[in-house]
Amino acid sequence: MNSVASKTSDVLVMTTEGEEFLEEVCSIPGGESVRWCIQCGMCSASCPNVAQMDNSPRRTIALIHAGRRYDVLKSNTMWVCASCYLCTVRCPKEVKITELMHALERLSTYYGLTTKRTTTATMYRAFIDSIKSNGRVHELGMMMKYYLTTVLTGKTNPFSLVKMLPLALNLMLHRRMTIKPTRIKGAEQIKTIVERAKALGGVK
Amino acid sequence: MKYYSYFPGCSSSEGTAVAYGLSTQAICGPLEMELVELEDWNCCGTTPYSSTDELASVAVATRNLALAEKTGLDLVTPCSACYTSLNRANSQLRQYPDLRDKVNDCLTSVGLEYKGTVRVRHLFEVIYNDIGLKVIESKVVNPLSELKVAAYYGCQLVRPEPGFDNKYNPQSLDEFIVSLGAESTPFPLKDRCCGSSLVIPEVDIALGLIHKLLESAASGGAKCMVTVCPLCQTNLDAYQAMASRKFGTRYNLPILFFTQLLGLALGVEPKALALDKNIISTERVLARFTSKSAERAPATSKSAIERESSLRTKALLKGRE
Numbered sequence: 001m002n003s004v005a006s007k008t009s010d011v012l013v014m015t016t017e018g019e020e021f022l023e024e025v026c027s028i029p030g031g032e033s034v035r036w037c038i039q040c041g042m043c044s045a046s047c048p049n050v051a052q053m054d055n056s057p058r059r060t061i062a063l064i065h066a067g068r069r070y071d072v073l074k075s076n077t078m079w080v081c082a083s084c085y086l087c088t089v090r091c092p093k094e095v096k097i098t099e100l101m102h103a104l105e106r107l108s109t110y111y112g113l114t115t116k117r118t119t120t121a122t123m124y125r126a127f128i129d130s131i132k133s134n135g136r137v138h139e140l141g142m143m144m145k146y147y148l149t150t151v152l153t154g155k156t157n158p159f160s161l162v163k164m165l166p167l168a169l170n171l172m173l174h175r176r177m178t179i180k181p182t183r184i185k186g187a188e189q190i191k192t193i194v195e196r197a198k199a200l201g202g203v204k
Numbered sequence: 205m206k207y208y209s210y211f212p213g214c215s216s217s218e219g220t221a222v223a224y225g226l227s228t229q230a231i232c233g234p235l236e237m238e239l240v241e242l243e244d245w246n247c248c249g250t251t252p253y254s255s256t257d258e259l260a261s262v263a264v265a266t267r268n269l270a271l272a273e274k275t276g277l278d279l280v281t282p283c284s285a286c287y288t289s290l291n292r293a294n295s296q297l298r299q300y301p302d303l304r305d306k307v308n309d310c311l312t313s314v315g316l317e318y319k320g321t322v323r324v325r326h327l328f329e330v331i332y333n334d335i336g337l338k339v340i341e342s343k344v345v346n347p348l349s350e351l352k353v354a355a356y357y358g359c360q361l362v363r364p365e366p367g368f369d370n371k372y373n374p375q376s377l378d379e380f381i382v383s384l385g386a387e388s389t390p391f392p393l394k395d396r397c398c399g400s401s402l403v404i405p406e407v408d409i410a411l412g413l414i415h416k417l418l419e420s421a422a423s424g425g426a427k428c429m430v431t432v433c434p435l436c437q438t439n440l441d442a443y444q445a446m447a448s449r450k451f452g453t454r455y456n457l458p459i460l461f462f463t464q465l466l467g468l469a470l471g472v473e474p475k476a477l478a479l480d481k482n483i484i485s486t487e488r489v490l491a492r493f494t495s496k497s498a499e500r501a502p503a504t505s506k507s508a509i510e511r512e513s514s515l516r517t518k519a520l521l522k523g524r525e
Binding site for chain 2: 085089105124177179194
């Protein structure tokens with residue numbers, strides 16, 4: 001363990017498992033910056049969605065330092081991050097908080113801890129499936145897949161979709177939705193790239 | 205004539221922000237710039253991909269950079285999300301050698317290679333820096349006098365990369381509005397978030413943000429808002445009615461792409477700017493400018509513009525060979 005982490009353990013009581021979690025977060029590109037956090041709270045003060053978060057961004061970093069893997073990864077915090085980067089540019093210690101949120105989303109998925117209260121992950125999957133099959137995102141197809149999945153898994157009340165109808169109709173009437181997806185010539189290349197990335201085991 | 209490699213992004217090419225793509229093409233002629241569409245580009249991946257699989261997301265984004273590197277031109281995109289994720293790929297590859305090796309391995313499997321030389325730029329930044337507001341001012345034939353516009357930067361034009369404008373209090377879009385003869389109104393929340401893609405899974409959160417933005421812009425006296433991002437436009441325009449219902453307001457604020465406003469001032473035929481695709485009608489606010497613009501502009505249809513553009517592209521590619 002390097003010196004920065006030992007300094008951290010002077011002020012927080014950590015279990016071995018807890019230390020593992022901090023190390024794990026720090027080993028992810030962008031995640032290493034959590035070591036620089038001084039808990040000033042600028043990130044939480046800047047966040048437009050902090051009111052909807054289980055843990056504020058500041059608290060999330062404190063929990064990472066305390067090794068509380070479950071509390072961090074089970075929360076909805078990263079799933080309501082809109083990636084506006086206001087926290088990132090305001091942080092006096094240059095902690096890459098938005099990058100950290102993306103990393104926590106990946107970890108939460110990896111450990112199967114994603115909270116059932118969010119459907120953001122489902123939207124992400126529909127989005128990526130669209131890229132994998134066509135090379136580009138087909139917005140209508142992606143949204144249909146998202147709503148179908150969330151309705152079938154009981155996360156969206158089908159009747160609540162009624163209020164989405166005027167929106168969908170307006171987009172259609174103004175010809176802002178294409179019915180047919182565009183498939184790029186290199187769609188097979190995308191598949192090959194994604195398969196190769198999987199074979200390489202990704203990056204932490 | 206200035207040449208660039210062009211990355212329209214999924215929504216501007218034919219999706220919810222197709223008006224952005226069309227109006228971008230329409231202003232190239234008057235501004236003497238040529239956007240050569242990157243052949244067979246793919247989705248940049250944006251937040252959904254980088255929040256799911258780091259290696260695959262950077263590799264997929266880098267395919268575009270590898271294709272662009274062959275052209276030797278700067279890669280220009282009108283989409284703030286594409287701008288951020290393509291820039292992110294560049295900076296992750298620079299910072300993390302392990303990631304770079306693996307991404308190169310992925311690209312080699314499809315016969316591509318990326319050396320890391322492509323500069324990713326936002327269309328607005330290109331117009332602001334390379335064309336310049338002085339030149340734009342001299343080309344304005346239809347000054348948008350007394351039009352009160354709120355300049356909405358959104359998040360990812362000015363953040364997180366150390367960009368071309370102040371990241372805490374950007375001014376470029378305000379200056380741009382003034383150069384068109386219009387008036388830029390006070391808009392304290394000009395760089396705050398519209399909710400982006402969270403509008404799908406977390407619609408209530410996004411509607412709250414949309415409401416705050418509309419309120420801030422309208423209280424500054426704006427009669428319309430101008431954006432530089434397809435997602436911002438869709439959220440503020442298409443979801444405006446839903447936000448109004450939820451919060452009992454009625455702003456009826458047209459949300460324009462900066463290219464639409466620019467085209468109008470440059471005397472481009474309104475049809476080519478796809479103003480009819482705006483859900484909150486722009487007619488009430490822009491009527492006095494669109495009629496003037498239509499009188500002045502030669503009758504160029506969308507297909508004529510596209511034909512001319514493709515001829516210019518062919519000539520360019522031939523010249524490069």
